[in-house]
Amino acid sequence: MIEPIIKNHIRYYKGNIPLILSTPHGGEVTPDDIDDRNSGVFDWDDYTLELTEDIVNEFFVQTGKTPYVVIGEISRKKVDLNRQRDVAYEDEKAKVIYDEFHHLIQKSEKEIDKKFAKGLYIDIHGQSHPKAYTEFGYLLFNDMLKLEDSHLEDYQNQTSIRTLCRFSSESFLEQLKGPHSLGSLMCNEGYDSIPSMKIPYAIDGNYFEGAFDTIRYGSLQGGNISGIQIEFPYKNIRDTKEHRQKCASSFVKSIIKFMNVHFEINLRS
Numbered sequence: 179m180i181e182p183i184i185k186n187h188i189r190y191y192k193g194n195i196p197l198i199l200s201t202p203h204g205g206e207v208t209p210d211d212i213d214d215r216n217s218g219v220f221d222w223d224d225y226t227l228e229l230t231e232d233i234v235n236e237f238f239v240q241t242g243k244t245p246y247v248v249i250g251e252i253s254r255k256k257v258d259l260n261r262q263r264d265v266a267y268e269d270e271k272a273k274v275i276y277d278e279f280h281h282l283i284q285k286s287e288k289e290i291d292k293k294f295a296k297g298l299y300i301d302i303h304g305q306s307h308p309k310a311y312t313e314f315g316y317l318l319f320n321d322m323l324k325l326e327d328s329h330l331e332d333y334q335n336q337t338s339i340r341t342l343c344r345f346s347s348e349s350f351l352e353q354l355k356g357p358h359s360l361g362s363l364m365c366n367e368g369y370d371s372i373p374s375m376k377i378p379y380a381i382d383g384n385y386f387e388g389a390f391d392t393i394r395y396g397s398l399q400g401g402n403i404s405g406i407q408i409e410f411p412y413k414n415i416r417d418t419k420e421h422r423q424k425c426a427s428s429f430v431k432s433i434i435k436f437m438n439v440h441f442e443i444n445l446r447s
């Protein structure tokens with residue numbers, strides 16, 4: 179089992195498979211010597227740090243391997259690790275933390291690119307929308323997800339899975355919401371998700387399409403590593419240790435299947 183390295187309030191696992199997980203909003207550490215931010219969003223994504231740790235453990239149980247993982251232990255009150263630099267922090271003392279987080283994701287992507295020449299990046303969050311679906315963000319707004327398939331497929335080049343077609347034998351629409359999309363795989367595990375075969379878009383409009391880290395570290399600008407943002411609901415997923423472990427187990431199963439279908443990578447071998 180790989181042990182994490184902790185530096186500048188960032189927890190890092192140097193992994194051994196072509197998968198990176200980042201968790202920017204699960205930290206609660208509030209150093210007194212760093213001023214709070216005065217503007218922006220300060221919400222804590224409750225227990226996403228713990229859920230990510232459960233996913234790391236579950237990966238080891240199911241595959242004997244470890245993904246690359248970058249977790250912020252710092253509170254969003256001090257620095258928002260999912261924003262561009264000029265709005266991420268107000269106190270220059272937070273710069274080193276921000277840089278550590280992004281440097282480690284970039285370093286992980288470089289290593290994966292060199293070793294595997296393909297890979298997946300996942301940015302983990304928590305939301306509190308009333309329907310409590312798990313939301314998968316590909317940088318497509320809900321209004322785009324509502325479009326007829328013949329129009330929706332025109333948006334492939336605006337997504338964080340833009341280059342997944344280099345590796346996957348399935349079409350863009352299948353990658354997004356077909357039977358082997360991450361949303362549908364999680365639906366099969368009992369976690370209703372958007373987009374998926376069952377729920378292609380949010381009927382009530384509550385849906386997060388992805389933000390800074392997904393834009394930056396997915397394949398919108400090219401490269402071999404595609405990205406997906408995940409917003410886990412609180413109820414029955416993040417709220418108790420038991421629920422987090424159950425969700426982690428289902429999520430790892432879904433990722434193993436997804437990487438097998440779309441990247442022809444067998445994480446169990």
Ligand SMILES: [Zn+2]
Nearest residue numbers: 203223303304
């Ligand atoms: Zn978040």
